[in-house]
Amino acid sequence: MHDRPTPFLLVDADVLEANVTAMSVFARERDLALRPHAKTHKSPSVAALQSAAGATGLTVATVGEAEIFVDAGVEDVFLAYPIWVDAAKGARLRALSARARLTLGIDSVEGARALAAQLRGARVLVEVDSGQHRSGIDPTAAGDLADAATHAGLDVGGVFTFPGHSYAPGAQAEVAAQEAAALRTAAASLSAHGIEPTVVSGGSTPSVRATDSGVLTEIRPGVYVFGDAQQWELATTTPDRIALTCLATVVSHSGGNVVLDSGSKALGADRSGWASGHGRLLDHPDARVPSLSEHHAVVSWNSAAPLPELGSRLRVVPNHVCTAVNLADELVVVRRGGVVDVWPVAARGANT
């Protein structure tokens, strides 16, 4: 590890396994199916841990991710995205559905018909907007769309949402309540059309602990496996539960700062308005990262302790771990400080 050139991503196997177990226990105790989102780790090795801990299947965002995980032996995949299915995507989906149990998201009649034209009888969930205002229809319209999808020849299994507005300080309980309300409305709307939902799916890492298990049947958190600086600053995790960091080298003391070689091409450039900076230092909680360029992270040390020496190595916690992982070709796995494995980020860049 000490010879490996920086920056690179380091995964603490003990912390990862504890995170995987904790979420599985949480889901089991509340009788919720756990279908983790694989866009976070993009790694069959992590998926195998999740499966061994009792995950019902995986969630993915793209057909390309689905292909990687089905190739790796995953048998049940939910594509939680309103994919536009043209002939090329249709051929890939038919190949996938011959090898795994596939479920897809829909949020429009046109999208449902395009899918049905390529994959008749496909199992789908209707996506509803629970307040993030990204994709998904109004929950009161879910039954109409389910009806149209059924008539187009699809098999409607239920409803889903992503409560992504949970990524804001203090918002988690309120957002989980909005998620439950939207899904309850959507499920009732399906029932009113004679379509009984068997899956009512939601769940984001920040809001998942506030999930209403009286409404939801399934949760799809992703980030929980690794944690990141966003979760740390939202207080939805603690530093000791952060499993992934970027090991970086101090390359400059320009301006009395610590300048690290972990720039946006290693950490990702995600920065919410409420974030304190461009990531955090795991072992130096007072330090902040006010500016980031492609190969420089400028760190305000904020401590009376001397600056770490040039050439020394520090662990940086990315703001958003999903996009940091997507920049790396591999994850260096350590246990009690020693490298025990290197996992390929098999689905890196699988955007289509």
Add this chain to the structure above:
Amino acid sequence: MHDRPTPFLLVDADVLEANVTAMSVFARERDLALRPHAKTHKSPSVAALQSAAGATGLTVATVGEAEIFVDAGVEDVFLAYPIWVDAAKGARLRALSARARLTLGIDSVEGARALAAQLRGARVLVEVDSGQHRSGIDPTAAGDLADAATHAGLDVGGVFTFPGHSYAPGAQAEVAAQEAAALRTAAASLSAHGIEPTVVSGGSTPSVRATDSGVLTEIRPGVYVFGDAQQWELATTTPDRIALTCLATVVSHSGGNVVLDSGSKALGADRSGWASGHGRLLDHPDARVPSLSEHHAVVSWNSAAPLPELGSRLRVVPNHVCTAVNLADELVVVRRGGVVDVWPVAARGANT
């Protein structure tokens, strides 16, 4: 192109070639050496165009990038970064310097000594801070560092800076003046120590047209080859000169918006405080991209014209083209609408 699954990066060869030519003409007319930064394109094919148009050599940010471009036949590379040279980096740099003319940046005595211990006689430029406050020393201290580097056994060729604070509305002329002032001071500081600088290097795409060619001998712009939404919004380029876009599919009309499949894993998440959003639509200048997640770009259409149909394809201009390119494995090259080539992004992820 119409069958290729989205999102993917599209390069208009005619526009690219015009941009490469225009910058070469600009540099030649002012007697400035042009050493483009290859971190933007990470592509030997683009480097070959730059070289054919008269570039003196390439600039790179990492040893890994240098290796890719030297493998591709580039003979003169400046590593514009204060690399911390340990034994492993030293071995790689020795291998490189046997195959190409290599110059490195330094901004500390410790860094200079670490480099000299691994690559005695290495050619270096002293990095100075011209106002971005990232890396680089105070220009008045350049002579002292050059002196220490010479005594450590390095060959000091001059000074350089990156005026990255030119990425702000209206700042370009003032930043170019600061760049020239810092480099003039630094060059004089070397001279006062009996070290005559032969290279005085600066230049960023936004500020390059205001370069003081009475002070600088070399410019190192990168983004100019493709352009991006940042340059468009800074008015340092125009839409007709943007050579790279991300082709994206309309997947949802949720909330009356246009939702595209080009998320932050395709476009990058870079967003300056002054940017209007997360990129722009090349053919729809009124549209804005207020929110971006990993696989969704939410577009406010801002037009009386009807929303583009689900399944239709639009050209999205990333905010920061360097980080968008670093997410892609290949660039699809078109000329007058037809695909003429596919270039690998050979140095993607070459962060070390």
